[in-house]
Amino acid sequence: MLNMAAAAQVYLACGSTDLRKSIDGLAAIVQEQFALNPFSAALFVFCNRRRDKLKILQWDHAGFWLYYRRLERGTFQWPSGGTMPLCLTARELRWLLDGLSLSQVHAHPALSPEVAI
Helix, strand or coil: CCCCCCCCEEEECCCCCCCCCCHHHHHHHHHHHCCCCCCCCEEEEEECCCCCEEEEEEECCCCEEEEEEECCCCCCCCCCCCCCCEEECHHHHHHHHCCCCCCCCCCCCCCCCCCCC
């Protein structure tokens, strides 16, 4: 099961990615195009051109995990353009996986425990 809590960062590849690539191909994109370390404690999220499939690459202590999600109807609200990945929060990734936009104007803002009411 996808462990978003263990991820230090979530990086989203803007635009489309050829999802015929598997672990090695996606790790190469992370390392060569994004100049990031695929062995870091991060999630790397990729989407296809039709925006109905995505893959998430994650490293743990023994190897890579590759998660795949395919929608039967509808599309992901995926940002287009740009060569560098977006850095997301785990909350924003959950929105995206649930079919919502990354900019939820009706969502409650995240509060830190330090804020007193």
